[in-house]
Each structure stands twice: as structure tokens, then as C-alpha cells.
Amino acid sequence: SQQGEEDPQALSIQEGENATMNCSYKTSINNLQWYRQNSGRGLVHLILIRSNEREKHSGRLRVTLDTSKKSSSLLITASRAADTASYFCATDGEDSNYQLIWGAGTKLIIKP
Amino acid sequence: DAGVIQSPRHEVTEMGQEVTLRCKPISGHDYLFWYRQTMMRGLELLIYFNNNVPIDDSGMPEDRFSAKMPNASFSTLKIQPSEPRDSAVYFCASSGGRTPNQPQHFGDGTRLSIL
Numbered sequence: 001s002q003q004g005e006e007d008p009q010a011l012s013i014q015e016g017e018n019a020t021m022n023c024s025y026k027t028s029i030n031n032l033q034w035y036r037q038n039s040g041r042g043l044v045h046l047i048l049i050r051s052n053e054r055e056k057h058s059g060r061l062r063v064t065l066d067t068s069k070k071s072s073s074l075l076i077t078a079s080r081a082a083d084t085a086s087y088f089c090a091t092d093g094e095d096s097n098y099q100l101i102w103g104a105g106t107k108l109i110i111k112p
Numbered sequence: 113d114a115g116v117i118q119s120p121r122h123e124v125t126e127m128g129q130e131v132t133l134r135c136k137p138i139s140g141h142d143y144l145f146w147y148r149q150t151m152m153r154g155l156e157l158l159i160y161f162n163n164n165v166p167i168d169d170s171g172m173p174e175d176r177f178s179a180k181m182p183n184a185s186f187s188t189l190k191i192q193p194s195e196p197r198d199s200a201v202y203f204c205a206s207s208g209g210r211t212p213n214q215p216q217h218f219g220d221g222t223r224l225s226i227l
Contacts, residue, residue: 030213042116042203042218043155088155092213099168099212102155 012109023089118219130192137206147203
């Protein structure tokens with residue numbers, strides 16, 4: 001079964017708006033990671049947040065982690081057309097032997 | 113720095129043929145992962161290696177699939193015989209560190225079509 005599940009499955013917003021994607025998981029984790037995948041390309045690691053961290057920033061990206069709710073959110077501020085991509089969360093569930101388990105992704109479309 | 117390199121980028125072949133996908137991981141990375149991505153099933157881990165040794169191949173769908181890592185700079189994924197349902201994008205990824213839950217670096221994949 002999937003450990004991480006992203007929500008929404010698809011999101012379409014205007015350029016300049018903020019985009020928020022959510023990830024829920026089922027078991028305790030050591031870390032949670034977010035990746036971006038542009039069409040026809042491989043996944044690119046964006047940010048890693050450890051289970052003892054609550055928030056991390058990287059440029060226009062802000063990730064939060066709520067271990068009590070077993071959920072994380074990825075916020076992209078001031079979106080650009082180049083942010084159009086699919087975004088995946090990955091977690092290492094406590095039963096997974098540190099292997100990453102992937103969600104199905106959120107497809108983000110930024111309209112110019 | 114060169115990233116993970118996969119070849120070929122595209123492969124179209126007929127059912128029953130042998131397919132070999134190749135991967136060169138990032139130098140110094142101890143972990144190598146093979147994934148398959150489809151619209152229906154998303155991203156699936158097929159097998160991963162640590163220091164050239166297969167650690168978990170429970171995701172390999174059938175005996176028709178095999179993977180090898182003869183040295184730290186090269187890995188192959190073979191499908192023999194291939195079937196139309198094997199059509200997918202296959203990714204190779206590598207990571208450093210002591211455990212497999214560290215950030216992974218992906219190649220751009222091989223888009224495989226079995227006719």
C-alpha cells in the first residue's frame with residue numbers, strides 16, 4: 001500500500017499565485033522528501049525534512065511537517081510557468097527498512 | 113558534475129525480444145535503484161543495490177526481469193522475453209550515505225515500448 005499520498009491529484013493556478021500540495025502517510029518516519037518531475041524527465045530532489053523538524057525553506061519552497069497528523073505540505077510561493085511539473089513526496093516508513101515509499105504525485109499546472 | 117546517465121532514452125521493440133537498459137550512477141554513490149513508472153501504477157521500486165550487491169528485489173515483477181551491477185559504475189536491467197505490458201518509463205537513481213533513505217538522483221529514464 002502507498003505510504004505517501006498527495007493531495008490534490010491535480011492543481012491549476014495562475015502565475016504569481018501560491019501553490020500548496022499535501023502529503024499524508026501512515027507510519028512513523030525518519031524523513032520525508034519532496035521531488036519535482038518535469039515532463040519527460042527524471043525526478044529531481046527538492047527538499048528533505050527530518051521527523052524532528054517542523055518547517056524548512058528553500059528559495060520559494062516551504063515545507064512543513066506535522067508528525068502528529070502524519071502529514072506534510074509543500075508551498076510554492078509566487079509560482080512561475082517553469083514550476084509546471086508533477087510533485088511527489090517520499091517517506092521512509094518504519095517498516096520499510098529505510099526504503100523510500102512514493103506517493104502518486106500532484107500534477108501542478110501554472111497558467112501564464 | 114555528470115548526473116545519472118541512462119541509455120537508451122527510447123526503445124521500441126517487438127514482443128518476445130530481449131531488452132537491456134543501462135545505467136551509470138553518480139560516482140561515489142553507494143546505492144543504485146531501478147524504478148518503473150506508469151500512469152496506472154505510478155512509480156514502483158523494482159530493485160536496489162548497495163555497494164554493487166542486490167539488497168531487495170521484491171519489486172521485480174517476474175522472472176523475466178533481471179538486474180546486475182558488475183561494478184560501482186554500471187548496472188543493467190534486462191527483460192527477456194519482453195511483453196507489451198512491460199511498456200513503461202524505467203528510471204535509474206543513485207544516492208550516497210549509509211542508508212537508502214537519502215536524497216536520490218534520477219536519470220532521465222528509458223521510455224520502453226513493446227509492440
